[in-house]
Amino acid sequence: MRRLPSRPITATDVARAAGVSQSAVSRTFTPGASVAPATRAKVLEAVKLLGYRPNALARSLITGRSRIVAVVMAYLDNQFYPDVLEELSGRLQERDHQVLLFTAKNGSASDPLLDQVMRYQVDAVVLASTTLSSALARECRAAGVPVVLFNRTTDDPDVSSVTGDNLGGAERIAAFLAAGGHRALAFMAGSETSSTNRDRERGFLRGIARAGLPKPTRVVGHYTLAGAAEATRALLSGPARPDAIFCANDHMAIACIDVARHAFGLRVPEDLSVVGFDDVGAAAWRGYDLTTFSQPLQPMVEATVGTLMDLLENPEEPPRAAVIKGELVVRGSARLPAGGFTTHEGRRVWRP
Amino acid sequence: MRRLPSRPITATDVARAAGVSQSAVSRTFTPGASVAPATRAKVLEAVKLLGYRPNALARSLITGRSRIVAVVMAYLDNQFYPDVLEELSGRLQERDHQVLLFTAKNGSASDPLLDQVMRYQVDAVVLASTTLSSALARECRAAGVPVVLFNRTTDDPDVSSVTGDNLGGAERIAAFLAAGGHRALAFMAGSETSSTNRDRERGFLRGIARAGLPKPTRVVGHYTLAGAAEATRALLSGPARPDAIFCANDHMAIACIDVARHAFGLRVPEDLSVVGFDDVGAAAWRGYDLTTFSQPLQPMVEATVGTLMDLLENPEEPPRAAVIKGELVVRGSARLPAGGFTTHEGRRVWRP
DNA sequence: CCAGGATTTGCATAGGTATGCATAGGGCGC
DNA sequence: GCGCCCTATGCATACCTATGCAAATCCTGG
Incomplete structure (x- = not known):
């Protein structure tokens, strides 16, 4: 019963099965697109039958948005960070974004890491590591990728940050x-x-x-x-x-x-x-x-995600340095x- | 000095600058491909000049490998898991793979989560959550994605796992x-x-x-x-x-x-x-x-990554249930x- | 029953890279 | 000096989806 995954199911397969065009399939999965209810139903039926799932990577290639946020972290043995990670990941998932996790070894150079971050066309970067050189932040911004520093600031007044008091x-x-x-x-x-x-x-x-x-x-x-x-x-x-x-x-x-x-x-x-x-x-x-x-935790993460989303909408947004009060x-x-x-x-x- | 990210740099831009074809650029970044040292040097110079980075998403579209591993976790407040995560992420990064993190709320349904996992064309999945229904594992396998259960087993003898004793x-x-x-x-x-x-x-x-x-x-x-x-x-x-x-x-x-x-x-x-x-x-x-x-931790993670890599090379590999001895x-x-x-x-x- | 507007649909293309294939170039042996 | 083989290169195409545009369809009001 071990059926080989012969070939991944594509939107074209679904289109053929549903008797519509590939465009119709795409529109079915695009919120706000113009699809007749009947067509939509046909498509969804075929989707279910074939077990189709849209290829997020191909989509990203066109839209220019990957819906992936890079999170760079270190010191995961300090309980603060996993807690942040869990909250952050949850909030981002709620908004249909995914977390690509990069763990920075404490003393390691950040360059190869940055390279990987950039290659994956992430929409934004959360830098939640107190040690990493702020060069990383600068380079991301240079590449047009919004950056939010978490629990850390830098001299550069152009980069957003969220910290405690x-x-x-x-x-x-x-x-x-x-x-x-x-x-x-x-x-x-x-x-x-x-x-x-x-x-x-x-x-x-x-x-x-x-x-x-x-x-x-x-x-x-x-x-x-x-x-x-x-x-x-x-x-x-x-x-x-x-x-x-x-x-x-x-x-x-x-x-x-x-x-x-x-x-x-x-x-x-x-x-x-x-x-x-x-x-x-x-x-x-x-x-x-x-x-x-x-x-x-929650206010800090909310501020982070909020800043992130605003920066995604409008990259020209002026940077914010949020300071979350504590007790x-x-x-x-x-x-x-x-x-x-x-x-x-x-x-x-x-x-x- | 805030230079707008006019347009992402592509391999074609680099090719033009280096006076070679786009293929040559691609081959420069493909280990084992046939490129003359001189060409390679020209390309690398142009790459540096323009700040080019290959688009991993576009590459994945062709190769069918994303070099992304999904890690599904919960209970991050139990120190065991962040420790696993850090080790796992480090080991995978060493092997040029990235971690896409999915945090499962403790009681939540796994279906929408699975959907997201599959959409991102991950090469493999590590399920490190004691609570998640094993339906997830089954569905991944049905889609031809290698799965390794971490700190968990299931009745299905066809899925690999790594546990302590x-x-x-x-x-x-x-x-x-x-x-x-x-x-x-x-x-x-x-x-x-x-x-x-x-x-x-x-x-x-x-x-x-x-x-x-x-x-x-x-x-x-x-x-x-x-x-x-x-x-x-x-x-x-x-x-x-x-x-x-x-x-x-x-x-x-x-x-x-x-x-x-x-x-x-x-x-x-x-x-x-x-x-x-x-x-x-x-x-x-x-x-x-x-x-x-x-x-x-380390032996468990090593076993996980090892199993993962073997499954990636040969999906027909028989499943393993590794039990790591402790003291x-x-x-x-x-x-x-x-x-x-x-x-x-x-x-x-x-x-x- | 018809015109006209609104809605839906399909076609074709683009997005950035990898790769098979054919060709061009270089080196070597005889 | 010639032919052969091997390496390096470029061309063209494929991967999968989103989307502008034009065509087709539907609906509505007169």
Whole structure:
């Protein structure tokens, strides 16, 4: 019963079976095209009979739209990204677009990758990798392909981006830690070349200055678990042990807590407060119960898809730099200030 | 300086610039084609000058190969899957193939999804979703598209699959718990329709029978955090509290530990042992330190890609059902037997 | 019953590349 | 120096669908 797929069924086959022209078949699958209901019915019957499916590639060749969006990602072990991916893919599928996924090895050159992206005639590109050189963005734009940077910005004011409130969030974290009575703060940087890290550090420093606290100790965790663990060890072995660490993302904060607890026997938050950024799923796990500034997934993805669709309609659209507000979600990994708590969407949050 | 993308550069443009025919350009990009080095050089120069990139879609139209592999996934919040995705995508990119990602909402019908998959003329499909109906697999095969089931099997002996050692692993877990002196075992099922769950349950029961222990209590966690939390509450509130729970995957085991510790004040493993399956990254986090049976990612993905490539070369290839062996990775979430420990790739493992 | 407008239909072509075939060119041996 | 063979090249066509245009059909109102 293993019937060989003799030859793929084409629109011409369907046309012959339905006794109409190939054009009629095409129009049946083109929304808004002019087809008589009777013809349409005949066509659909033949389609069902033969198991025909339009060839999206051939269609793209003519229309110049592939309905494919390239998504470039790295760090998929940081839960934030798969969550973004799932949401993004879902939203795009809803709008009849597909996701062509490119995973960038962390240190790898982006050139061959860009080549592949361009060859597939993607309609747009979402760059959701903090590390990739912004050359990629520039080249895409040069080729006339709309680009949206996700969770990342670049100096080029001509490229659209969607980010969380890195500056404001980090500043609020500083205020929160100051209000909680911490005096010796530390900052664990992620990847030093990333814009998220730059903004979060800048915001944190600004908040610290405002609170009149001394400059924080600084270590680098490279946005990886291993890097964060090592950075934590360095920090806690040093002469001036901090009483609070702000890690540039949740992923690192988790490693930080693990090391503090199990390698140094510290209690969190009694001996050491740890705060993260992103509010990934694991931050709510009771084993970590992480206080963190949220990057609201759905609004961020909606802004991305919205920008994308607008750019597809009109490539001349001026670029947007959307900054999606978040909240400081208070859990149990940092000592609490006396007041300032509110409830937001069922979670306890803090505002200065 | 915003140069409008006047018109995409085609091979004909390059040919004109290089003073050769369009065929020569095409052959320059076709490995093994007959082109004189001098011609090739002229072409490449023009290519660079104009910024030409071959149109992969047009190429696919002729060759009948798109070099696109559809990957259908769900449950991206279970860390196992993004890890698989990253590895799979990397391996396929190495072999010049691209990943078209389809995320299946957990309960959704697979038909419109299948339609999209087929329209894009993908060369092959990887089904990595425990929930999706096997109708999808059947239909793909009917259309002559190679399918590999990942972490899942089906009754149809004609479709290839790659899984971990669900039966053997679960059986070993039972033996491990028995050797550790547990007497009242419980099993937390995942999605009851999935083959992984079926096999893990079957293996667990077999191991229990072999050890001469009574049948385990059974709850269902649906492979979700919320489901697992509720199942754990039901289990621990019940009359006969178990002294060990085998959760059908790590994702659920984590929720289980959280509830046991924080809602019931139990100590893990002193009051309750918890064992998972998969050995995801989070299992090694010190906050959970989960004992679990590993599904080795790289071998599984390699087997998948290997099968895929072979099927692409020869669609008549007989189907394979690869079962990748794993190890019982011993950490701190379950009471330990007296002996049976070994070291395997730097991790402590247990063999009966 | 007819004219005229609106709607539907088919024809032909385009979109960018790969490839079979025939031809042109080059090198080598005798 | 000639012939032969092998390599390199160009021409023409095919892949499958969408769409402008002209022709055909239908419907409506007078």
